[in-house]
Amino acid sequence: MRIASGICGEDVKIGDGAVAERGQRVTIHWQGTLNRGDEFRAATNSFRIGAREVIAGLDRGVVGMRVGGIRKLRISPHLAYGDRSVPGIPANAVLNLEVELLDVSDQ
Numbered sequence: 001m002r003i004a005s006g007i008c009g010e011d012v013k014i015g016d017g018a019v020a021e022r023g024q025r026v027t028i029h030w031q032g033t034l035n036r037g038d039e040f041r042a043a044t045n046s047f048r049i050g051a052r053e054v055i056a057g058l059d060r061g062v063v064g065m066r067v068g069g070i071r072k073l074r075i076s077p078h079l080a081y082g083d084r085s086v087p088g089i090p091a092n093a094v095l096n097l098e099v100e101l102l103d104v105s106d107q
Helices: 056-061
Strands: 002-004 007-013 025-034 039-048 070-075 095-105
Touching: 002 056, 007 056, 056 070, 056 095
Parallel strands: none
Antiparallel strands: 002 007, 007 070, 025 039, 025 095, 070 095
């Protein structure tokens, strides 16, 4: 499914908890790979949706998920790191993330 321009997603598992919406704080566990399959990182993070605390593709990609859900995201470079390289991620990389939504709160 196309989530937004530059973001494709596939729900692997539909959760049954609260829905993630703009302005809410979410806690996720994610694992990231590059197109060639190299894993670059796995982590658990919390961020407020829409507050620019994470890359735009992840920020937009979790909207509409339910707690307990798992979604695969394919994020174009312009919604990730663009022409910048960061440790483990080359410039202009397409990112593949598998995201599990652990919690949603209004705080």
